[in-house]
Amino acid sequence: MDRVQTVLCQQLGCRYPIMLAGMGGVARHRLAAAVSNAGGYGVLGMVREPVERLRYEVSAMRRLTDKPFAVNLIPAATPRQQLMEQIDACRALAVETLVFFWDVDRPLIDAVRQDGFRVIHQVGTERAAEQALKAGVEALIVQGHEAGGHVHGLTSTLALLAPVVAMSDVPVAASGGMASGPSIAAALAVGAQAVSLGSAFLTTHEANAHHHHKRRVVQARVDDTCYTTRFARNWPIAAPVRVLENAVTRGDYDRIEDPNHILGSQDNEPVYLFSTDSPLADAEGRVDDMALYCGQSCGQVSDIVSAGQRIENLMREVASVSAR
Ligand SMILES: Cc1cc2nc3c(=O)[nH]c(=O)nc-3n(C[C@H](O)[C@H](O)[C@H](O)COP(=O)(O)O)c2cc1C
Incomplete structure (x- = not known):
């Protein structure tokens, strides 16, 4: 499948509706660049990282790819001063997009949007989705209870996705429980404009996991x-x-x-x-x-491959579901 274009793909500038979940420590420049270069959307997981590491990762990313990417931060889990230093560093490095997670911090979202950042917010409840939409985010990621890592809500991905898509005037991506073409096709059928995958990319050669x-x-x-x-x-x-x-x-x-x-x-x-x-x-x-x-989603992952191969396999499976 050469290209699956959704409004979110057009906004983000990627060929396929597959985003890398911003996994702290795991999604560093090698993995994020490999995802972006393979047609997905790379996200650097920079939660609580010192600014020197953030600067290094963004620069190293740019040496490996000229494709768009984002930086993931978790305001609620980061000491305020460190968070502001991270955001200052992103601004100085001309990072275009921030992916936030956990509690919706409206004053912070207002401030960074006024600075010109595009904000994507991952949410795990309908209430958090409403708060993020009111704060003016450019896109949402709906995280279901199936997800790996920190889990914000108790509702499953597809059950939460449907009402959030219905209430949202911005594109919505889905996260949690997906690591195969059929599960991605299901999320797209429910109205997701992309999927954000963690475990499927943790199990790649480029991931910085042990x-x-x-x-x-x-x-x-x-x-x-x-x-x-x-x-x-x-x-x-x-x-x-x-x-x-x-x-x-x-x-x-x-x-x-x-x-x-x-x-x-x-x-x-x-x-x-x-x-x-x-x-x-x-x-x-x-x-x-x-x-x-x-x-x-681990039940759908059976091998460790390159990130490019992972995306190619997933998109081939999505195409075969669509053909059926
Ligand atoms: C190893 C790992 C680390 C994670 N770290 C973060 C993080 O730093 N920031 C974040 O927004 N989400 C983080 N998450 C959650 C992901 O954004 C995403 O919601 C989750 O991986 C989706 O479930 P899946 O693993 O089944 O794809 C992490 C997930 C994993 C597996």
């Missing part, structure tokens, strides 16, 4: 994930996440009293027990006991 994490996602069956608030360190509130079951979700660490128990290290920093940081490519230590984010 190989063990990629392998666990590929091997997982659809009901091997769990929804938990155990991984709460670094977030201001105990926000729920969807992960693969491991020693932490089974409660094996519940008797540990040291609040600074270290599981290992990555990016030259310690990884603490219950940290929200998932194991990255250079992680060392008890990798299986870290936050192994994974969506229920």
